[in-house]
Amino acid sequence: MSRLSPDFFARDAVSVARDLLGKLLLRSHHGKTLGGIIIETEAYLGEEDSACHASRGCTPRTRVMYGAPGHYYVYLIYGMYHMLNIVTGEQGHPQAVLVRALQPVQGMELMRELRGGVVNNRLCDGPGKLCQALAIDRELNARPVDSDVLWLENVLQMTQGRILAGPRVGIGYADQEDQRKPWRFILEDAS
DNA sequence: CACGCGATTTGG
């Protein structure tokens, strides 16, 4: 098992989004380790992509995306949920991958608590849910991916699941053309 | 500085 370094993200967001499937996302919280396998991602491709936050230029919020790849972009949505993204591509080219779902692997008890004591196994099956389960908020914004509090690891898997691609969700404000781009990736049969 | 809305989730 090896830790992913920032240079893994120095590529276009679509490639990174696909390659992140099957990777392990880990969080150190209150002396415990939480996390799971990434099973769903979405790519956001810079100023030209009307679905990308950077399509409206560099602002205090999107500043991180304009920086070096391999850093987290965490923001708040709907006033109550956090979204975890990882900056990709070259410096000055604002791309990012949204981590949308995990298959819980480690620290399930604490994750369940952080999620408000849900009884089912659907701890991290949504971008807001996984941030809640891993105690991720804007405090982690702009941190490098090789941080000690939140990092990624390469897992050797004998059986790679199938990768499904489809249109991204929740971007009704974007141009029709961009809404149709198949930049959402799902790992099927994760095991 | 006021206003509108959003890369979501949950419960009815």
Add this chain to the structure above:
DNA sequence: CAAATCGCGTGT
């Protein structure tokens, strides 16, 4: 199907 809830971008 609508509420919860607030930072950010836009325009005054």
